[in-house]
Amino acid sequence: MYSSELNYNILVDETATGKKRDWKGKKSRSDLMAKHYEGLKDRIGTLYYSKKAQRMFECAEQLSFKRDLETGRLKLYQAFFCKVRLCPMCAWRRSLKIAYHNKLIVEEANRQYHCAWLFLTLTVRNVEGDLLRETISDMMKGWNRLFGYKKVKTSVLGYFRALEITKNHEENTYHPHFHVLMPVKKSYFSHNYITQKDWTSLWKKAMKLDYTPIVHIQRVKGKAKIDAEQIESEVREAMEEQKAVLEISKYPVKDTDILRGNKVTEDNLDTVYYLDDALSSRRLIGYGGILKEIHKELNLKDAEDVDLIKIDEEDDEVANGAFEVMAYWHPGIKNYVIQ
Secondary structure, three states, X not given: OOHHHXXXXXXXXXXXXXXXXXXXXXXXXXXXXXXXXHHHHHHHOOHHHHHHXXXXXXXXXXXXXXXXXXXXXXXXXXXOOOOOOOOHXXXXXXXXXHHHHHHHHHHHHHHHHOOEEEEEEEEOOOEOHHHHXXXXXXXXXXXXXHOOXXXXXXXXXXXXXXXXXXXXXXXXXXXXXXXXEEEEOHHHHOOOOOOHHHHHHXXXXXXXXXXXXXXXXXEEOOOOOOOHHHOOOOOXXXXXXXXXHHHHHOOOOOHHHHOOOOOOOHHHHHHHHHHXXXXXXXXXXXXXXXXXXXXXXXXXXXXXXXXXXXXXXXXXXXXXXXXXXXXXXXXXXXXXXXX
């Protein structure tokens, strides 16, 4: 604990496996992101960025937990999350929610269909910021063409698709790409098999490209048993299949890839501007086939627009009785203080 924190009761929130949840780090990064939105407001002069900055500054300022009297574990039950797309706090919570949903869906797909799993990555060439939004729109159209092809429809049982964007800061370009988790019948590998060369050719055709894109396809080999206690240890410690679930459930842009350093810079402002524009009012994940059906069967809500307080589906009240713990963001020491 830092010396400036010695006179305060600092929030410590741990997962079932003892890993500390990084509330402090996410809130600090959200405040830094908010400062960049303020910078865009000053640069461009519109209230659009100012309003997002204000919401982000207010995001998760106060956290209300219930503490299990027997185990001492905390469970969040009340908070305000801004839901701004580039907010690091909300992106963290949202990715945990998506990963938990996908874990349930994968388990149910395995139970019903005894399927195998493929992990597909579809790319295009890097583009400059002013072409990013248009390129993503083209990729969405290309995606619909790809999964409309008979060869794909007869080979794949469904999909979960997620968009990810990384930035090449040296060349000042952006790399949008799709990560796709797909269930297939066990007979896929002896009957309706699609080679990497074929996937590449199909994606090139779907995107109407005049170059050969980089496409990667691999089989996901999972463990036989899922440990139910591993649901939320950053949702990261279950079977090999869950590694693929976690990989694909990450939110589209890492805040550490958006913001370099801890100060508002022109390069960072450009990055926030182009990513905010490209991702605004756009669906970034999608389900199809049996995964879409299972999502509906399990009555799972839209993870992109869902409450970010309750990550798993446990009861709101923790077992063994509970008492309330209130944590407040202290801007001076930049940490959560329990009062």
